[in-house]
Amino acid sequence: VPFDQLDGEIWMNGSFVPWKDAKIHVLTHGLHYASSVFEGERAYGGEVFKLREHTDRLIESGRILGFEIPYSADEIDAATTELLKRQGFADAYIRPIAWRGSEMMGVSAQKNRINVAIAAWVWPSYFDPEQRMKGIRLDLAQYRRPDPMTAPSRAKAAGLYMICTISKHAAEAKGYADAMMLDWRGRVAEATGANIFFVKDGAIHTPDPDCFLNGITRQTVIGLARRRGIEVIERAIMPEELSGFSECFICGTAAEVTPVAEIADWRFTPGDITRRLVEDYAAEVQPKRAAAE
Ligand code: PMP
Incomplete structure (x- = not known):
């Protein structure tokens, strides 16, 4: 239909x-x-x-x-x-x-x-549920997130999704689930509809959201990680650094917390931190009223 x-x-x-x-x-x-x-x-x-x-x-x-x-x-x-x-x-x-x-x-x-x-x-899963827990595969997008001087990057505006659909279609044509976009400076930015996180030596690293949405899920996940005592570092991340990260996941309202296994030639293994945040997020989104009653 x-x-x-x-x-x-x-x-x-x-x-x-x-x-x-x-x-x-x-x-x-x-x-x-x-x-x-x-x-x-x-x-x-x-x-x-x-x-x-x-x-x-x-x-x-x-x-x-x-x-x-x-x-x-x-x-x-x-x-x-x-x-x-x-x-x-x-x-x-x-x-x-x-x-x-x-x-x-x-x-x-x-x-x-x-x-x-x-x-x-009803939209149960943004990504193929079978692939989801093994980690999805991302391509590297051709287009970059624009400079905030070029586009209103803090708005969730339809126009900003033009490059997302182009990038996602190009990735899907090559068998990938989605694409990771760099920003206008060549720094790691986000996926086409979700923010991105990496894990290294027990700490979480995620790009500063200075030219893309500071997602509500992103902020929730950072809070959940810190509540677990996991260090979260928001900083500029260059693509060359990706080989030094052990885990990777993306998050957004639709994607929730989705483990990532591949980005182009980089490989990651969904591990304890990713798994814990998948579970913590699933618990966090449940209505709180049940507990209060
Ligand atoms: N970046 C982009 C491009 C998005 O479309 C979304 C989904 N709205 C996000 C990040 C994550 O935002 P949120 O967690 O608020 O859904």
């Missing part, structure tokens, strides 16, 4: 519409000029993990692109919760998106309405 033909409902500009009817016009500014920002969230046991952080980032992404989302964080959160209930999902992936509409055509979009939609679907 094509994705736009599923059953259920999508929240769109303040009301719930049948999934198949959640449409836009071809002259939508967001489509032509990438004036669109979005989020990726996961619900576990009926509760969205760090919902408010995601909603705040959505609103901030819009601001970075120069527009005000016409709903408050409380309204977006309430719509998300209601959508999950109406869809009957306990565990789901949630995609809020905001974009400039079709009232004017041209680069300037002064009169274009800001539209907002929220969709939710």
Whole structure:
């Protein structure tokens, strides 16, 4: 079944519409000029993990692109919760998106309405579950994360994903699951939709998020590692250093914590630290209310 033909409902500009009817016009500014920002969230046991952080980032992404989302964080959160209930999902992936509409055509979009939609679907595993615990294989991407002087790298903006799709498709064509991207300086940056971590001598090393998303999962995982007494070093990492790391994993809302076995010619063996963080993250995302009752 094509994705736009599923059953259920999508929240769109303040009301719930049948999934198949959640449409836009071809002259939508967001489509032509990438004036669109979005989020990726996961619900576990009926509760969205760090919902408010995601909603705040959505609103901030819009601001970075120069527009005000016409709903408050409380309204977006309430719509998300209601959508999950109406869809009957306990565990789901949630995609809020905001974009400039079709009232004017041209680069300037002064009169274009800001539209907002929220969709939710069941997306159990971002990567092949069989490959997942053995460690996925990444290629090295051709494109680099842009200089923050070149693109609004702190926004989760649709336009920044153009190079991600190109890179991911090129990797998939060679049999890889995903690609690792360097940044504009040639430093290790991230995967096409997840942040990256390495392990060396019992410590975790991860790139400074100075030109890509400081993922909500990334921040969660750093907290979990430190709670375990594992040292986490955020620093510039050059690709030549990859041969000195024993473990590697990526993390993001969709990917959760996913071990990595290969990046191009570099090899890693998912070990104790990766395994522990996979487990700690899985425990952390579960609703806390059960423990309180
Ligand atoms: N980087 C990119 C390019 C992403 O698309 C994502 C997923 N949103 C992340 C990092 C991780 O962010 P988060 O943990 O907030 O989902």
